[in-house]
Amino acid sequence: MRGLIKVPRALSPTQERKLVDFLDAKFLDITRNFKKRSDPSSSLQSLPSYLTETHKLLSFILQIPPIDPSTSLRTTFLLRLSGDAMESIPGYKPxxxxxxxxxxxxxxxxxxxxxxxxxxxxxxxxxTGRDIIVDTSEDGQSTVRSTPMSQTERTRLRSLLISGTAKLEEWLEKLDTSGETYDILLERLGLQQGFDDLFSNTLAEMGALGGSINVPEGMDGTC
Incomplete structure (x- = not known):
């Protein structure tokens, strides 16, 4: 059974503006440092540093209340982070x-x-996510609204994840494996199943056929 949490407070217009300004600045800073990653002045010279910094951003974005009118902000910025990350990670040496x-x-x-x-x-x-306990008015109607992702957003997300896993597969093939294939190396390290199941929860929730990094094709089911 999924955990429950009391409905969070919606952001005010002022809070939303400050949030957008803050996140735009963070994305800009990460992009700048990624582009100059070979420079000693960059704070993101290595993939571990990139993952650490973007994980903070990931956690922050996810904590945006999924209550309208702020719901779309969480989706928009998470799509932005997902797209940037899938492009940036292969930019580092595996x-x-x-x-x-x-x-x-x-x-x-x-x-x-x-x-x-x-x-x-x-x-x-x-x-992890927690279901919201929604307050209701005297007539039994919900007093809050959380607009679900649109079909366009779901399609974009699905495309990002599928193309991203394909890029990661190409990136993994560049690993120094001392003569092994990268999948044998992953198996030996106990990581093969994890990479095979990338984004399986998200894709399954959208009605996709699977999330294997090794099978980017064949995922043309409905969202």
Missing amino acids: DVQILSQLLDWLNDLDRGWLAVLRSQTWDPEEG
């Missing part, structure tokens, strides 16, 4: 030592999207 941290990051993103798709609030301590 290293066996960071695969476990990368898999944890991707799994957190998967759980985050699952919460968004279910219109759940985010529990940062447990790293």
